[in-house]
Amino acid sequence: MSKVNQYLTTVVRTTVCRCAVAVVFAMGASVSQTAGAYTLYVSNEKDNTISVIDGESLEVTDTIQVGQRPRGIVLSEDEDFLYMCTSDDDHIEVLDLQTGKVVHTLPSGPDPELMALDARGRLYIANEDDNMVTVVDVDKRQKLEEIPVGIEPEGIGLSPDGKWLASTSETTNMTHFINTETLKIEANVLVDSRPRVAQFTPDGKEVWVSSEIGGTVSVIDTETYTIKHKIEFEVRGLRKESIQPVGVKIATDGSDKVYVALGPSARVAVINAKTFEVEKYLLVGPRVWNLEFSPDQQRLFTTNGVSGDVSVIDLKKRRVIKSIKVGRLPWGIVVRP
């Protein structure tokens, strides 16, 4: 497809879909309250767009132009705004989800990649190029602090009580535990090569850290700051080096499951959170990067960078039920209930 055609298609699709969204809103709140009525937002790193997916129809309903190289995205506390690391613009863009327009930006330090938002409206941002975690007050739109961490900060995980931040450094191979009161590092845990994502368990007692090149997930005990278990992966017929853990999503519905995206191997591992056993590998798309649940945690959505789509997994049946074509190099994904 020529560039012009592609552009025209996007414009037409966008226009049509905006109308559809408007109609849904016009029909009132009852529609959005039915089960399954939720929306997914996907950042497309290469296209500089956000794809909007309707959780019910599993169709792309809108494609929104944003700043350069959108990667990590999080929803605001009131769920009306989307904060986006537009990495190549060196700031955070704030997308108004009602109007589909970028309304303002936040300072972030250079090359923001991943971030987490706490209940106080503080955004913790990993600056991949600056060896810093930047803390930003989203209401005042001000930078509060820069916390020096290891080289190439990447993952950011917030504890359920908001008191701790787990931040990973890809070249230092560490997980840093930052006290969110003092904004100081209080513990460091050495993990395997190129740690990416850090996620606390719902009880706050563990942090799961994926190591992309090491090929493992470390489960860190947050009382002792030691690794209590290291999970390895093996997929029959696949080279070990193609199995690269990245996105981690921990179920909070009492199912005791953890899902790990395994990058170029195009698999998502289903792990028992109690026994640390890998129960199943689900085939999705190549360079599977990040994961998100539906609000009822019955479904899991994956961004597949190389195939440019989002896989929808039925977690009960443990089956991929659909692939949704989005933009080029889909990266981050969040759900808005």
Added chain:
Amino acid sequence: MKGQGRLTDLLPWLSGVREGPVCNLVSANQNYGNYIARLSAAGLPLPVLMISLGLGSFTKRVVLIIALMLFSNIVSAQQQLDIPITWLGRVENTVIPLSLLDAPIEDNGIPGSVLGLQDSQTTGNFLNHKYQLEQVILDTEDDIVQRFTALVDGGARLFIADLDADDLNRIKGLVPEVLIMSVRAMDDSLRNRDCSTTVLHLPPSRAMVADALAQYLAWKRWRKVVLVTGRHLQDKLYADALRRAIDRFGLKLVEEKDWTAEPGARRTDSGHHSLQQEVPVFTQFKEHDVVVVADEYDEFGEYLMHRTTLPRPVAGTQGLTPTAWHRTQEQWGATQIQRRFIKLAGRVMSERDYAAWLAMRAISDAVTNTNRADPASVKAFLLSDKLKLAGFKGVPLSFRSWNGQLRQPILITGSRMLVSVSPQKGFLHEVSELDTLGFDEPESGCTDF
């Protein structure tokens, strides 16, 4: 000797550390001083910096201990482990790039090792590991055996060798209890009959880069190849590797020719007139798909591009180039290391800088995982399947246990954009696809491992 300067001029903050005799530095050392200066200017604390000048008039030694105090409040309680590493190099004739857009590199490799030191020390600070890098650069006349033996007698065990094959061959078997991480020589002989268990190779061999290019040409179905070889011994070795690769991946060598002209001045007014006449005459080959050049000193390959008789791409040492590292490489998070390097060295990262960075990182991976710094432990870890070295190549890197060569994907790049990365899809291997590049275990002539 160019690049003369007083030590105290280059390292002014040293005056309080040591009042020493005035001396002249070799150019590489001068540059080294420059980025030590940059480090300091960047606000990085350099708590210990020692200079000792005791190894003869030309040999200069610089010891640099970087202990970034970033996390000094959380140094682990375990006893400090020192990891002294010696950079052993020899001055060489700097390659003068044919294109005026590229500056000659006079400190090739050294800032790569310094960046590797800094990166590794951030982990070391948590584990109470202290990395030290001592730099010894020999002049053309210096006796490598004497210098190397003296360093070993002085306690040096872990070496990063910026040496050619001749020098490596002289020191490789002298002392068994050392580990030499070679960052310069790409000779296939060192990975085969001249291999040594004391030497690990960070750069790809010529066979590896030639295979990487040949795989890409095969994937493109650019099967008919003509080969143009330069006047240097290294060009002949590169051409040997290309011939082997052409044969190995089902390409056809339709014609060969040597480029024998002396290079002459790179900057000449109206130089393009003569080239426009000469190159089409030189490139009247039989029907072919691609012109492959072996020109490691960058004397003529660039001239062939856009001037060949038939409209054909140029590949090899110029044009579409297979290489371990290139400034166009921004895949797999490489943006960050490229930027860090430019900030440190004031120039782009070369293939040798990358090899030197990898050498430091490999040692650091071994020390981090084993908590030991003796060469036997480091080597055992590096040759085991536990090593998963991160090198911004999308896969963990490891060493071939049969010849000490680092396995790694090879970039296939144009001058301004990355084109591809080999191994190419479809070239399969029973152990690792990376072993489709270079001499594989069954064909290896190395018996020392």
